[in-house]
Amino acid sequence: MPELPEVETIARSLDAAGGIVAKTIRGAEVHWHKSLAFPGVEDFKKQIIGQQIVSVGRRGKFLQIFLPMQTLFIHLRMSGDVFVETDPTERDSRHDRLILVFDDGSRMVFNDTRKFGRVWLVKDPLRVTGGLGPEPLDERLDAVEFHKMLQRVNRQIKPLLMDQKFLAGLGNIYTDEALFKAGIHPLTTSRSIEPLQAEKLLNAIRAVLTEGIARNGSSIDWVYRGGDFQNHFKVYQRTGQPCACCGTLITRMIVGQRGTHFCPICQPLSS
DNA sequence: CCTGAAACCTGTCTGC
DNA sequence: TGCAGACAGGTTTCAG
Numbered sequence: 001m002p003e004l005p006e007v008e009t010i011a012r013s014l015d016a017a018g019g020i021v022a023k024t025i026r027g028a029e030v031h032w033h034k035s036l037a038f039p040g041v042e043d044f045k046k047q048i049i050g051q052q053i054v055s056v057g058r059r060g061k062f063l064q065i066f067l068p069m070q071t072l073f074i075h076l077r078m079s080g081d082v083f084v085e086t087d088p089t090e091r092d093s094r095h096d097r098l099i100l101v102f103d104d105g106s107r108m109v110f111n112d113t114r115k116f117g118r119v120w121l122v123k124d125p126l127r128v129t130g131g132l133g134p135e136p137l138d139e140r141l142d143a144v145e146f147h148k149m150l151q152r153v154n155r156q157i158k159p160l161l162m163d164q165k166f167l168a169g170l171g172n173i174y175t176d177e178a179l180f181k182a183g184i185h186p187l188t189t190s191r192s193i194e195p196l197q198a199e200k201l202l203n204a205i206r207a208v209l210t211e212g213i214a215r216n217g218s219s220i221d222w223v224y225r226g227g228d229f230q231n232h233f234k235v236y237q238r239t240g241q242p243c244a245c246c247g248t249l250i251t252r253m254i255v256g257q258r259g260t261h262f263c264p265i266c267q268p269l270s271s
Numbered sequence: 272c273c274t275g276a277a278a279c280c281t282g283t284c285t286g287c
Numbered sequence: 288t289g290c291a292g293a294c295a296g297g298t299t300t301c302a303g
Contacts, residue, residue, distance in 0.1 A: 002296055034279090061297080077297045079281075095281085114280045116297065155273065164298080171296055220296070221283075236296095257275070259294075 002076035004136070004169030005212030007058050009227065010082050015056040019084060020065070020100075020108050024052045027101035035097040035110065037118040044121055048072070048100070059129045060168030073120040073128045074110060080117030081225065085109050132168040136205050143199035150190040150198055157193070158186035159256035161205070170205065173218060173236045176261050178205040180235045185269035186255045186262055192270070235261040 014020050028045045030036055036044055051067040058064060063082060065072040074082055085091070085099075085107040098110040098119055110119065120128050133149075134141045149167075153160065160166055161175045170178070179186055181204035184197065193201070212218065217227035220237075234244055239252040243263040251264050 006296075075297085077279095078295070079297095112280095113282070114295090114297095116280065118298095153272080159274085162297085173296060218296075257277095258297095 002061055002078070002080060003171035003174050003212070003217075004058075004061060004209055005174070005215075005229065006217035006225075006227065007061050007063055007076065007169075008213050009217045009225070010076075011056050011058040011063055014063075014065070014082065014084070014108070019056065020053045020102070020106075021055060022053060023102040023104060023106070025049055025100050026103050029099040029101070030097075031099070032097040032112075032115060034115065035112065035117060035119055038120045038122060048121055059125075060132045060135070060164055061171070062129055062132075064125070064129075070121055070123055071125045071128075073122070073125075075118050076112070077114070077116035077118070079114040080110065080112040082108065082110050083225075132164055133166045134168065136167055136169055136202075136209060141202070143195070143202050146202045147193070147195045147198035150193050154189055154191040156186065156255060157184060157188045157190055157201075158258075158260060160190050162256070162258070167205075169209070172258050172260075173233070174205070174208050174212060176236045177208040177234060180262060180267060181208060183266055183268075185267045186253075186260050187269055235263060237261065 025048055028048055030041050030044065033041055047070065051069070054066040054068060056065055061075060063074040095111050095113045096109055097112045097115070097117065100108040110117065122128055158175055158179065161170050161178070162172065178201065182197070182201040184201060211232070212229045215227060215229040215232065217225065218229040219225055219227040220230055235250050238250045239261060240249055242248070243250055243266060246263065246265045248263055248265040250261055253260050
């Protein structure tokens with residue numbers, strides 16, 4: 001479940017009452033060693049045990065857990081999930097990869113079916129997030145700057161928006177939805193986007209992310225966490241269904257190896 | 272610089 | 288029923 005709104009939802013749940021803030025880590029279980037990107041299992045345990053959770057945040061799609069001396073980063077990739085365990089007896093724990101045990105007996109579980117997710121424990125946060133592009137919801141990013149960013153390169157707009165070095169947080173769902181909202185074809189070349197279109201695109205990105213967060217993210221298939229945004233998709237996974245705006249059937253194509261959904265009428269390719 | 276393919280993994284669903 | 292193939296919310300690396 002991991003694009004910006006889903007990670008934000010998880011971060012907020014860990015930060016809220018019943019979350020992990022102010023708890024002290026008493027133990028750590030690593031069930032899949034590859035989930036740990038840095039450091040190794042023994043160093044990880046040695047360093048993290050005894051530390052207290054200061055606060056929880058998000059940067060791009062990274063979950064940030066701040067400790068007194070270090071930062072714990074978790075990236076959920078395709079199938080990761082993080083939650084505080086309440087009832088261990090009534091849960092499928094087959095894909096638990098890493099668990100932190102707290103002093104009050106509660107546990108924070110990193111569960112990840114496909115094993116793509118990664119965890120880092122570092123002193124310098126920039127070592128993990130230093131290469132990320134700006135936060136799309138940061139007010140300091142304005143339409144003029146966003147247009148400049150689009151002009152600096154000349155790439156297909158969809159893969160560009162999903163490039164975390166360009167902008168941090170968008171994934172396949174929210175990119176498709178934002179491009180539809182902005183009326184831009186996924187294959188549009190970034191340098192051909194005019195200032196007004198850039199502003200419309202930035203506003204669309206912010207609108208879909210904001211709505212996604214307000215709806216606690218999207219819940220699809222067997223990965224369900226209570227989000228609601230999947231019921232409000234305009235194009236994503238709506239192949240063959242009528243466009244809400246013009247009635248034309250939504251088209252699916254592959255762009256940058258990813259399934260891409262769009263309305264051929266509302267999102268014309270000008271070139 | 273840009274694009275596409277492959278790899279990393281497990282699970283679900285569809286069609287023959 | 289069985290099985291092959293497509294597909295899945297992501298990122299990195301490599302070839303052309």
